[in-house]
Amino acid sequence: MTTAQGGTSAAVEARQLVKRYGVVTAVDGVSFLATRGEIFGFLGANGAGKTTTLRMLCGLLRPTSGMALIDGIDIQADPLAAKARLGYLDEEPFVHPHLTGREFLNFVADLYRMPRGQQREQRMARLLSLFDLAQKDGELIGGYSHGMRQKIGLASLLIREPSVLLLDEPTNGLDPRSARLVKDLLEELAARGTTVLLSTHILEVAQALCRRIAIIDRGHIVAIGTMDELRVQAGSEAANLEDLFLKLTAGPESREMIERLLES
């Protein structure tokens, strides 16, 4: 799978990623690979290291050691080329409250040097309409609800058609209709060759959308693969993703604790 550039044909690759903050190791030797057109799930409890890993992959954090490759390009060695290919949506999107929705999309498009003109305008109009923001495109983002900010954040990624999407809880705060729209959209994008790395707490979403899933716990990948492969790794053949997740991340202990708390 090695290319002429020395990278791999994988769209996203984490190679032994480590991130330390003083004596605390947030991510400890995480490795995985997502291929082109794949929706790859990334699951973990709060503080397990999901967001830190995603931020190393998109270049917001410098790994203590290891490599993050986007389309075979090391994001630390050639950040501009790698960043031009990817889009990252944070749990709380990075938006500018004093710009209107349309101005914000234009701002992002200019940042990525997208050609101006009719084509860009049409794409922007389609996206605003798709996310039900067409009527609000002249309002300042500061006045948007959380769900609307999430949608304008997604639109700002899609306007420039990145080949890799790193999404941290993209359905967070969305109403059921918008959440469904996002899920359908991600499937459509994957079918067209976009790679999606999806971090979520909603296990049903991960099970429905992702071909392969990685489960991270305390900075380590504890399981990785398709649902069937995860079942084999967990030794529970008929389990659903929630049971697998709880088993692999020591969930049953929490259940016992809850029962004991309620009994007392």
Add this chain to the structure above:
Amino acid sequence: MAGPGALQVIVTSELLAFRNRALKRNPARLAAIGIILLFGAVVIGGGTFTVGATAGHFLTFAVDPLLAAAFTGLSLLMLVIGFPTVIASFFVGRDLLQLVVAPVRGRDIFVARLAIATSANLLISGILVAGVLGVGAGAGAPPVYYVLAALLIALQIVVMTCLQVILMTLILRWVPARLARDVAAGVAGLTGAALYVGWNLSLRQTFGRRGQADISNLTSLAQHIDWLPTAWPGHALTAAVEGSPAAALVWTLATVVLAVLLMATAELLYERTLLSGLGTFGGAAMVWRRRSERPVTPSRATGAGSPTIAIARKDWLGFRRDVRRLTRLLPALLLPLGYAAALSQPSRSLSGFWSNVALVTFLSMFMSSALASPSVPSERRGFQLLRMAPLTMWQLLRAKVFIALPPVVATMLVFSIAVAMTGKSGVPQSLELIVFGLWLAVGFVSISVSGGAIDPRFDVTDDRKAVGLVGTLAAIGGSLAFAVFSVGALAGFTFGAEAATGTANLGPIPSTPATGAMMILGGVLLIVAGVVLTAVLLWIANARLNSFEATIAST
């Protein structure tokens, strides 16, 4: 057994939060802040004490006006500078929501917040303490003077804090909620600016060539304001110095009654307005809403988008719409203009040209500091968007310099032309001043942008706190050094050219072509030093932005 009272719980939690914030800081930075504070206390406090002691000893007839003016002046300063702290303590913060939904009496919240809000005013009152103690020492006041001084200063702090709460509650009732904080900040800022300009103009009259260097203006001013309640503690202390216990008691009682009345009023109004304050300030940052949905006109521009222009345009739109930033900046901009106007009066000991050079330097430096320093930190969470974009930090710094430069250059050009015309300078000198001003603007803006990028505080929503101590020191120190280099270079070129033609008056130094050449060479070296300094600061800023990794909280 009943637990601690609500008041105790709130105050303890605030103290714990303060302790945790302090412990989280870098020890080296804490030590630096401590040293600076100590140095400031010794220099400013010592200076004020000395002035007070001198006045108390030699100007016994002016003790009352001086104390009245000191209390009044410091009260106004507290009103302006302490206002943001009072707003933040009483009306802002999601922690207040927790207190409101908890079974806690409004009175307890008020008293707890009053204790916290007095911190800023307490700090400012340090100057007053030094001055009042100095007057007492100089006038040989009895021990009761010092006890009374401590009580009256504490009461004055409470009075001013309660006055600020009352003002804010009234603003919240009359002004639309979304504008409340900005109106309050604007009123406080304009008051401060007007005071500053008025003070400068007053000084010009007092110490100018046409006036006598005495304090008659100050004492006559104080006599006009001695009826103000803020002057009452001054009268009480004067009575104590003069050995009139009855008068001292009356003025002290009047001050106590005033403090109690204001506290009761503030508490009553606060309880009624607390929730509307939270509605205004507890949520997202205030922004202008567009009045109507204007039809969107598609952009006719073609070609690839430019990140630099995009950032500049975004900043311009954001700046125009963020009323909070505008209301804080506009009063600040009045200061240098007022200062310049006050100093560009006819009486000058320096020649017109060099006086204008000093003013252009000051104006440029002040404008750059106000506009350019917070330009990188003002990106806030949007900085992460820029870091993820295929764009270098050099491009970001360049964009920030471009957006801050036009207003600085425009103000400076208007000012240079105005002073050149009023001073009847010749065309060559006017051109020289304009070129010098342009050079300064580019340098100061670059240095100020670098200072903000060296130590940005992206989590902070207030531009005045957006640059950390290291960045502030880098910006101020760099700007001062650049100013010295630039003025030195200009002097080198100007006097060097005159020396080369043998027309310079250089005192003991002979006015010869060799001297002229040496001075011009010195000027060139100073220009190089200025360029190197700016480049080094920009380089450090670029490195710091590249290595930035911290999470930026949602603000």
